[in-house]
Amino acid sequence: MHRHTETIRRYALHARLLWRAAPVHSVLNLLLVVASAATVTFGIVATGQLVGTLPAAVKAGVGSAAADRAWLWLAAAAAAYILAPLIHAVHSAVTQVVSARYLRLVFGMVADVGTAPYGIAHLEDPEVAGRLDAVKRAMRDWTFVTGVDETWNLLANRLTGAGSLIVVATWNWWAALLAAGSYALLAKVFVAWIGTIFDDLLEATGNQRRQASYVRDLMTGAPAAKELRLFGMADWLVHRYSTAWRDAMTVVWRNRYHNLRPILVACAIMLIVNAGVFALLARDASAGTVSLASLVTLVQALLALEAFGPLGDNQSALARNTSATTMLIAVRDRLGLPDLPPPSRTEAVEPTEPVAGTPDLSPVTRGRGAEIDLRDVTFHYPTRDEPTVERLSLHIPAGQSVAVVGVNGAGKSTLIKLLCGLYPPDAGTIRIDGGDPSADEATRNRVAVIFQDFVRYHLPLRDNVGFGAHERHEDDAVLAKALDDAGGTTLPDRLEHGWDTVLSAEYAGGTDLSGGQWQRVALARALAAVAGGAGVLVLDEPTAALDVRAEAALFDRFLDVTQGMTTLLVSHRLSSVRHADRIVVIGPTNDPTRTTGTGIIEDGSHEELMAAGGAYARMFSLQASRFAAAGSSETVDQR
CATH class of the missing domain: 1.20.1560.10 (ABC transporter type 1, transmembrane domain)
Structure with a gap:
């Protein structure tokens, strides 16, 4: 029955x-x-x-x-x-x-x-x-x-x-x-x-x-x-x-x-x-x-x-x-x-025409930096018993560039996912310009991220860059400016079909890019997001495959073209983030009240943290000495 x-x-x-x-x-x-x-x-x-x-x-x-x-x-x-x-x-x-x-x-x-x-x-x-x-x-x-x-x-x-x-x-x-x-x-x-x-x-x-x-x-x-x-x-x-x-x-x-x-x-x-x-x-x-x-x-x-x-x-x-x-x-x-x-989800939606008189703003001048505020945030993954982030509080004023560094497993990437609203916190609050990214779409649109494992879409260059720009992804001026700011000005000219070249060798007329070229395309995607209203730009270790000099150059360029925006840089290479306005170090706190024992242990500029001689200074000096001992031509600058 x-x-x-x-x-x-x-x-x-x-x-x-x-x-x-x-x-x-x-x-x-x-x-x-x-x-x-x-x-x-x-x-x-x-x-x-x-x-x-x-x-x-x-x-x-x-x-x-x-x-x-x-x-x-x-x-x-x-x-x-x-x-x-x-x-x-x-x-x-x-x-x-x-x-x-x-x-x-x-x-x-x-x-x-x-x-x-x-x-x-x-x-x-x-x-x-x-x-x-x-x-x-x-x-x-x-x-x-x-x-x-x-x-x-x-x-x-x-x-x-x-x-x-x-x-x-x-x-x-x-x-x-x-x-x-x-x-x-x-x-x-x-x-x-x-x-x-x-x-x-x-x-x-x-x-x-x-x-x-x-x-x-x-x-x-x-x-x-x-x-x-x-x-x-x-x-x-x-x-x-x-x-x-x-x-x-x-x-x-x-x-x-x-x-x-x-x-x-x-x-x-x-x-x-x-x-x-x-x-x-x-x-x-x-x-x-x-x-x-x-x-x-x-x-x-x-x-x-x-x-x-x-x-x-x-x-x-x-x-x-x-x-x-x-x-x-x-x-x-x-x-x-x-x-x-709902029936409307099954019907084709015609694209809306741009409103007459809307100014054609460039991708880095249209948006404004957003304020970030985390208060007592705790989060744990469903497959883990212990929280990855516990009672974490952090305030970032609008327009400030902040680097987040620390040991593996400290919760740096998890922090970025929480800011994007990809996970709601178990406890505490996360606010971007007062909005909750886990519940409000407009707030989520204020955040653009390049993840370490960013997607290499088997789609034309135009789409690979334009996806970050939301409603302006067909605006050639926006895409060109974003790719230029990312250091990829000449890339369309090198491709057989220019902006319409599929970035995959698996398709007729398509081609794959080198690692460095893909890095620039991903960076351009994040920069183009500003044209869609993003106010927070994040680089979550997307340059791990690059050498130290290339990563430092890319981070410096990123900070240069995003002045006035709120930016977060996550990297294991401390030399790459030393020019950020502020560096936040996540690591063991020796706090017996915390389950994980991790939290923000240092917060300041590169110069301030080096002068303090704490965990950041020790990690930075250790990395610098390794390059010096190896005789690398890319020895990090300790200034």
């Missing part, structure tokens, strides 16, 4: 998605399906009547009343068989429209899961990530798309079966119900069986299949190819893949064979019932209580009752579809998203 109820719930959800995606076309398709089923049923009746009138027509001859009746039923049968494919052709065209809009809706719902909740904690939750990955893989399978198309064919078959049921009932109502019921029983058991298989593929095998897919991609992709060959990992990976895949599929195979027994029983019942019904029909025909016309009609109708049974790949595809969408809805519910997005 639970499985039957679940099946009904899934079909109801499927109907809601179809209605939301394409209400008018769905209604039109429904009418076409009804017309198709009625035409097929009428064709069955007309064929039987035609066969029934032929003996009398042949005997009476051409021009007789019997011959006229035969010609009439021939015309009716021909009309039915001609009309059926015409209806199907129109139905197929409408189905394509419905499917396209349905897929756009569902793909948008998946995108919502990844982007609508602003924070990123849910994407790092293994359960949510596993379910989302399972849904995405299911949607890439051909059966998911086929399931949308076959919805209407399945409905047409069921309605044709209903028409045939009415025809058979005119002869014997209880025999009609028995025959249709035997097929329906088999269909119910089959749907439960196939639904369990697809649920297992999505639920029980999620982690193992993800692991198997990861190992498969390692073996067949370019990123790991060098190490795979160098370390002789091929045999080990093949074994690991087969083991992970076998573990993943064990549950599916077990349930698949265990649940075959009810299907075999249902098949036996269907065969026995239908054999009895046909024997009963043969008896009545022999007794003369069923005419030749009725016999031909009833045989066709009894065979058409198969429409109540399982419908093979078509039904499997629909089961695959509904299983994936049900899991998608479950993930959305867990994240507090509505089951279905």
